[in-house]
Amino acid sequence: MNRVEEAANNNDQLFIPYIVAGDPTIEVTIDLARVLEESGAHILELGVPYSDPLADGPVIQAAANRSLQEGTSLQTVIDTVRQIREAGIKIPIVLFCYVNPILKYGLHDAVKAASEAGVDGWLVPDLPYEENDEMKKTCNEYGNVLISLVAPTSNERVKRIATEAQGFLYCVSSLGVTGVREEFDARLDTFITAANESSNVPLAVGFGVSKREHVARLHKQGYGAVVGSRIVKEIEKHETMLRDPHQRSKALLQIKTFVQSLVSS
Amino acid sequence: MQQSYPDHKGRYGPFGGKYVPETVMAALEELEAGLKEALVDEAFLAEYEEVLREYAGRETPLTYAKRLSEIVGGAKIYLKREDLLHTGAHKINNAIGQALLAKRMGKTKIVAETGAGQHGVATATVAAKYGLECKIFMGEKDMERQKLNVFRMELLGAEVVPATSGSKTLKDATNEAIRYWVSHVDDTMYLIGSVVGPHPYPYMVREFQRVIGDEAKRQMEQLPDAVIACVGGGSNAIGMFTSFLNEPTVQLFGAEAGGKGIETPEHAATLTKGDRGVIHGSLTYLIQDEHGQIIEPYSISAGLDYPGIGPEHAYLKDEERVHYEAITDAEAIEALVKLTQTEGILPAIESAHAVALALKKARTMTSDQSILICLSGRGDKDVDTIRNVLSETKGESHDEPS
Numbered sequence: 331m332n333r334v335e336e337a338a339n340n341n342d343q344l345f346i347p348y349i350v351a352g353d354p355t356i357e358v359t360i361d362l363a364r365v366l367e368e369s370g371a372h373i374l375e376l377g378v379p380y381s382d383p384l385a386d387g388p389v390i391q392a393a394a395n396r397s398l399q400e401g402t403s404l405q406t407v408i409d410t411v412r413q414i415r416e417a418g419i420k421i422p423i424v425l426f427c428y429v430n431p432i433l434k435y436g437l438h439d440a441v442k443a444a445s446e447a448g449v450d451g452w453l454v455p456d457l458p459y460e461e462n463d464e465m466k467k468t469c470n471e472y473g474n475v476l477i478s479l480v481a482p483t484s485n486e487r488v489k490r491i492a493t494e495a496q497g498f499l500y501c502v503s504s505l506g507v508t509g510v511r512e513e514f515d516a517r518l519d520t521f522i523t524a525a526n527e528s529s530n531v532p533l534a535v536g537f538g539v540s541k542r543e544h545v546a547r548l549h550k551q552g553y554g555a556v557v558g559s560r561i562v563k564e565i566e567k568h569e570t571m572l573r574d575p576h577q578r579s580k581a582l583l584q585i586k587t588f589v590q591s592l593v594s595s
Numbered sequence: 596m597q598q599s600y601p602d603h604k605g606r607y608g609p610f611g612g613k614y615v616p617e618t619v620m621a622a623l624e625e626l627e628a629g630l631k632e633a634l635v636d637e638a639f640l641a642e643y644e645e646v647l648r649e650y651a652g653r654e655t656p657l658t659y660a661k662r663l664s665e666i667v668g669g670a671k672i673y674l675k676r677e678d679l680l681h682t683g684a685h686k687i688n689n690a691i692g693q694a695l696l697a698k699r700m701g702k703t704k705i706v707a708e709t710g711a712g713q714h715g716v717a718t719a720t721v722a723a724k725y726g727l728e729c730k731i732f733m734g735e736k737d738m739e740r741q742k743l744n745v746f747r748m749e750l751l752g753a754e755v756v757p758a759t760s761g762s763k764t765l766k767d768a769t770n771e772a773i774r775y776w777v778s779h780v781d782d783t784m785y786l787i788g789s790v791v792g793p794h795p796y797p798y799m800v801r802e803f804q805r806v807i808g809d810e811a812k813r814q815m816e817q818l819p820d821a822v823i824a825c826v827g828g829g830s831n832a833i834g835m836f837t838s839f840l841n842e843p844t845v846q847l848f849g850a851e852a853g854g855k856g857i858e859t860p861e862h863a864a865t866l867t868k869g870d871r872g873v874i875h876g877s878l879t880y881l882i883q884d885e886h887g888q889i890i891e892p893y894s895i896s897a898g899l900d901y902p903g904i905g906p907e908h909a910y911l912k913d914e915e916r917v918h919y920e921a922i923t924d925a926e927a928i929e930a931l932v933k934l935t936q937t938e939g940i941l942p943a944i945e946s947a948h949a950v951a952l953a954l955k956k957a958r959t960m961t962s963d964q965s966i967l968i969c970l971s972g973r974g975d976k977d978v979d980t981i982r983n984v985l986s987e988t989k990g991e992s993h994d995e996p997s
């Protein structure tokens with residue numbers, strides 16, 4: 331069984347943090363992967379920075395810019411995953427990558443190289459159901475899963491998408507882009523219930539999940555939680571310390587404490 | 596051939612499609628359904644035509660550029676005068692169409708992106724006319740470069756929102772407009788300014804711009820030998836070409852922004868120098884680096900300064916039905932001065948790219964042949980830029996006769 335599927339099926343309080351690879355440096359990303367694994371994350375969503383991230387809000391855009399300044403590319407991220415694996419970190423990794431860098435690399439080559447480096451799945455936010463045939467086939471050829479998203483506005487699309495979902499079904503909690511939110515969209519419960527009815531895989535909810543109460547609420551309902559912007563923001567706050575070899579471990583510890591506080595209910 | 600495109604997935608050959616986040620898909624499906632209804636609704640089409648006629652100033656004249664043709668020597672040059680439209684460019688055709696559609700679909704707010712401000716001004720104009728709340732996203736850098744158009748939009752009652760992400764120009768304004776739209780789809784329609792974006796946008800904008808070529812074809816006594824338009828995103832070009840695609844004797848040419856030269860990194864020659872990829876929801880040609888990051892293009896003309904191109908153009912290039920050539924800043928300015936001084940018509944710098952390409956082609960043709968140019972806009976908005984460029988070149992060569 332694929333590692334993402336295994337993690338999604340064996341944990342009923344699924345916790346999936348998201349970070350941008352190369353924010354603020356590749357070295358730190360490797361440390362963060364370890365920290366997140368130790369904090370109880372079940373799957374790591376690793377963002378590949380992109381110049382035009384349509385689905386992302388300001389926090390993740392800023393992180394992507396920091397990473398691009400460091401020269402991070404899809405190739406760098408694939409190499410980073412290899413280093414993460416060499417360091418003995420076993421957490422399943424899903425690459426969150428916009429479609430253009432994948433096409434430029436060559437779709438088949440990218441999936442193959444990533445899989446050989448130790449990637450377990452892909453999430454391509456601008457590749458909706460109608461356009462994802464080739465990506466899905468290629469992922470599956472290399473033992474990877476392609477994660478699908480559904481949104482509160484997906485309506486009759488939910489069923490089609492959910493029945494074919496692999497690994498876990500990513501439910502976008504609210505309209506708009508990634509970011510820290512106080513409240514969830516009012517349509518959330520009805521739409522998640524509908525998604526759950528058609529889905530053969532566990533659900534994880536993301537976009538705006540930013541507080542311990544959000545995570546606890548989702549876990550109580552039996553859904554996984556994806557936390558992105560809130561953790562990325564914490565990394566941003568510690569940027570200077572993370573770049574400083576003398577202060578890095580202190581910063582990592584503070585981030586770890588923060589992440590643990592999100593999941594300890 | 597164009598009648599069969601796009602297919603049901605919004606494809607022009609391999610190009611086009613809908614490469615957008617799932618959160619946008621429902622809105623696109625709603626738009627597709629609304630558009631399909633509207634385009635067969637006699638009342639809707641009649642209103643669109645009436646507004647074009649009584650408000651925007653259609654039909655626009657076809658002008659034979661007699662002195663210019665004689666001076667160049669070669670083919671007869673005809674100008675389709677989109678510069679005479681209300682707000683000064685072809686952009687208004689599309690803004691009217693989409694605003695009427697927004698109204699028909701019950702949307703009370705509109706959002707748009709703009710680069711130079713021409714589409715922004717056209718959008719703010721129709722918003723004022725129909726009492727729609729209007730937000731225009733504009734790159735922070737472009738707002739600085741185009742202060743007058745910012746004021747114009749505000750005067751029209753629109754809110755101009757600075758796009759501060761990425762390179763702070765048109766591509767980022769487009770990202771921001773899409774992001775905003777996604778969070779407000781219930782009451783908001785996104786009015787895109789060219790034949791770009793996810794399906795059905797390239798198709799819809801073509802349908803609202805094809806009036807240019809339909810009219811010109813009627814106005815020409817016989818079919819032209821060549822039709823030439825400038826291409827930024829490609830809306831005035833598609834608007835002009837569509838009627839002629841099925842005429843095998845008519846050669847079609849698109850003039851791209853060659854900036855400081857396509858051998859330099861400073862250009863916006865997407866079809867000449869770009870390669871395949873996805874931008875703003877569409878598979879097309881674009882200017883990107885070796886890692887698939889989108890590169891900020893350059894052109895003296897803000898309206899051509901876009902790293903992508905409409906997917907139908909990508910298809911027409913690969914099919915070799917349309918030939919795309921790059922025109923440099925200098926060539927465009929030279930053509931602009933020539934047209935202004937021989938015909939008393941000051942074109943937009945965008946349109947001057949088409950004029951420059953036409954001058955090159957005309958010289959190689961005979962006087963019984965003809966060239967039709969889409970003069971997409973007027974140059975009033977560009978007077979400052981032109982003055983700066985001309986005073987710079989004068990300053991450099993002192994012995995030039997004045």
Ligand SMILES: Cc1ncc(COP(=O)(O)O)c(C=O)c1O
Nearest residue numbers: 789827828829830831898945972
């Ligand atoms: C006068 C004029 N022509 C051409 C363009 C380029 O757009 P398109 O290629 O969509 O016609 C613009 C864009 O602002 C414009 O203002």
